[in-house]
Amino acid sequence: MLLQKAQITEQQLKTAQVQVDRMASSLEKSRDLSRLIVHVDMDAFYAAVEMRDCPELKDKPMAVGSMSMLFYSFHIFVRAAMPGFIAKKLCPNLVIVPVNFDKYRAVSNEIREIFADYDPHFQPLSLDEAYLDFTDHVEQRQHWPESSRTHQYCSGRLATGRAPSYKNVNELTEEQDLSPVLFEDSLSSSPSLPGSRDVCDAGAKCEVFGTSVEEAVREMRFRIEQKTMLTASAGIAPNMMLAKVCSDKNKPNGQYRLPSTREAVTDFIQTLPVRKVSGIGKVSEKMLNALDITNCSHLGQQMALLSLLFSETSWHHFMGISLGLGSTHIPRKKKHETFKEMNKTEEQMSLCRELCEELAADLKKEDLKLWKYLPER
DNA sequence: GCGGATCAC
């Protein structure tokens, strides 16, 4: 690529620059700042779940995974995607907790129920993160009475139940009795806001949330923490690309809002390292670094060059990033995904498929794959 | 259309 670069003439660069500028201004016209996109991400999900269910782990260096592969770790020398046996050499005291996907899935279903209250069409990316469109919720929320924005501290959880032991962590429905203070400021996010009340509903402690997006997102994170005893971080921005970057900004247990103005977006992009953008991985980063591009302002400055060196889809992608553009509407879930979220088991789903295939055969329309549409019927 | 590379979790 550097050889190719050396052969590019001034003239080529100039004509490329004209094309790039024309494209940039046409993209600029299509910029949509009207949406409120939120990216939510649970903090160190697997490790946090295991620590919640086994508080003795809290004081020990721990990781989740196996001797072959670690998924999450809090340890300073030990990182996710590191083989466990190497981690053990670096940190002999490391406790490696085996993964328990069924449990993470169960917790995931709990948080998704909350997501659905803010955006029924939210898009899960994995068990612990999702994109939500808060635009409609925030608009409706303006007319909501305070009572609809009031949520209780789930103190009952702390008072009842018995101490979990390491052996019963598989019993998902069991009440836990220990508070999971995984992060210093975990439970002190906002003890008494102006207007918040100490009591409601038979003396239970409550918190009242405002009508802004920030307050709505804070409320959602509060509800997640009360329901699961786990914390989440969130990013609020006018599109998905930016929201994802923002959710990382105040992690753990925090949120960051990028205001919906062109100026705020372009300022934000200037100092953003290219590697932070979803879709730019190890290899792309290296290639860009070789062209002296490390952050997104360089990306914009070198766009003419990039348009000559990379494929069309690649440099169009870079172009979008350098202007702070991204998807402003979250793709609707496919019908069969909605069905899965209704907690249907695989057996139930395959039974439905069979039934549909029979039906389709009857109709002589086998190729329609009707099972996809079954949830509605 | 398919396999390899890249990327994400």
Place this chain on the structure above:
DNA sequence: TATGGTGATCCGC
């Protein structure tokens, strides 16, 4: 002892 499993997209052939 030992370095994952899966799905998506893009690209070149």
